[in-house]
Amino acid sequence: MRLVIERGELLRALGHVTSVVERRTTIPILSNVLLVAREGTLEFKATDLEREVIESVAADVQQPGAVTVPAHMLHDIVRKLPDGSQVDIRRDAEKERLTLTAGQARFALQTLPAEDFPDIGIGEMGQEFELAAQDLKRLIDKTRFAISTEETRYYLNGIYFHTAQSDGETRLRAVATDGHRLAQVELPLPGGAEGMPGVIIPRKTVHELNRLIEDSAAGVKVAVSPAKVRFEIGSVTLTSKLIDGTFPDYGRVIPQGNDKEMTVSNAEFISAVDRVSTIASERGKAVKLNIQPDKLVLSVNNPEGGSATEEIGVEYDAQPLEIGFNAKYLLDIASQLEGERACFKLADPGSPTMVNDPSDEAALYVLMPMRV
Template identity: 35%
Template sequence: MKFIINRENLLMPLQQIVGVIEKRQTMPVLANVLMVVSDDFLTLTGTDLEIQIVAKVVITDSSSGSITVPARKLLDLCRLLPSGADILLEKQNDKVKLLSNRSKFSLSCLPAEHYPEFAETAMEKQFTINAGKFKKALEKTIFCMANQDVRYYLNGLLLNISNTRMKLVASDGHRLSIFEDMLDEQTGYESRIILPRKGVLELYRLLDNLETELTVMFSNNNIKITIGNLIFSAKLVDAKYPDFGKVFQQSFYKPISLPKQELKEALTRVAVLSNEKFKGVTLDIAPDSMKISTHNPEHDEAEEELSINYQGELLSIAFNAQYLLDAISNLDSDTAILTIASNASSCFIDEPSQCEYKFIVMPMRL
């Protein structure tokens, strides 16, 4: 195996692939990137057995073959070579020689036969979507995903396709985000799948060209997304996502309208003196005013008062300040609308105009 490639053409796919490769591996070969050369194409593959990224790059002066090379070492060498440099890679027994101008490196490798096969089932369902639209959907939901929750179905993102509608939902049990949008074509099916947390974060990172059309294929066990010259694959979470629809089927107090930036700044200041572990703040709501207050075990106190557009009952409710801030920061408009459930079980945060997303934060007891 031998080929010549420009540094930039190798650096970009390596950076995209190395994200899925864990630093600590149970199998040494999983720390490597699989390189396969055939017909003047180099195919690079990285996997952790749950997620896989495959990139295809055009090369010159090549002879066919395959090998696995330490991914991070190869990436670091490419990164440190001068811009625009040509790199010659050649397999010699169990090593890969890397030559560029006056630089010469030799990396110990493992045979390609040792590289594990990524198990995939047949993909029956498919749709296409613009990368910019899909990235926005991820942006509005991923911050609500749980991290290492025992309810493992929360450590991921629900993707619900219902003919021409797409819905993404994420929740960690304390807050929830929902994004809905229309697809450009009829899919003719109804399906719900859960993408794993690491896969969602990697996918978000890969969507850098917002003009690209994505081809999404999935089965009950796997998802495969084609992004230009990249193919992203992941094993799905085998579970049923909880029914969140009931949160909408209840009565609410009148909506509270207030300037987003003012609310964000007030919450940020008050949160400085909140309990470091629970980040709790209390909202005391009265006609035309909202008082945000907190205290902590060191007996520090903070209080801010805001003018609001509200003509309803007196209310007092507490929330995790960071959860409120995350939701408010993800609003696109300058006005935030807070709608609190009559039984004080949840607070909806959205915008005055019809938008594709909604955030729900559960209260806390202080």
């Protein structure tokens, strides 16, 4: 195996694939990246047995071949090479070494056989469709903050992607919840997604996917099977196992009869919550909302740290209501709203509250109250 590749191309591809490589693993080959040199291209593959990332870049391949080398070490070496340098890579099969040469710098890395590298991407995927990168990013951005980190409720440790009926139309919907808050966002059903199985995409995969589509303007090809999901983003392919569990019937916690409606300037609300919560204790970040016609008083009382109140104007014409929420959860939800106004639909101090942006009917949030 022998090839020459530009340092920037090599670094970019390694940056994409090494993020799934665990720094500590009991299986040595999982610390490695698989390099496969073919005519005109160098393919990179990395996996943690749950996720797999593959990327191909252009390279001047003089002798095809395949080998695995320590992923993070290779990434660190390439990161420290001079910008614009040409990297000569060749494998010495006798010494089981891979040598990298750039200018006067030369490195020799230990290798493991390419044929021992695991492949989780094989198998039929079934359902395939395409999404705009920004549409997929929106589904992720507006829901991932609500993913549960509680390992015992593993079926909540991801985003539930599925088709759902909304206003007589079938739509693609993403839902995440941790039992304290729920985020639901939907968009028109892409062609080819009809009848797709509901799948729970794990938290790590969600974060990896979000990173990969960060600067992509192209479409994302999605392939789904009951056990795996695959995303093709330009030259990068991310394959992941799905969470093997049943997502709860989240529709039961979305309130239908909340008849008290408060509309407030979202920017004012975020600033006020942020200010008064400064005084809250780390253990109980509760903020009390005292809602009256045309005004909202936010207050925090911390026996150890003091108290804070702030009053802002709102649109509200129902019975006065006092209700408490976790300040961080309030800010998480309010920061997802893109419009100038936030609409709160409330029932009583013990029932869940629905929050949405009046200018965006495709997203809604539910927040459980706290005792204050």
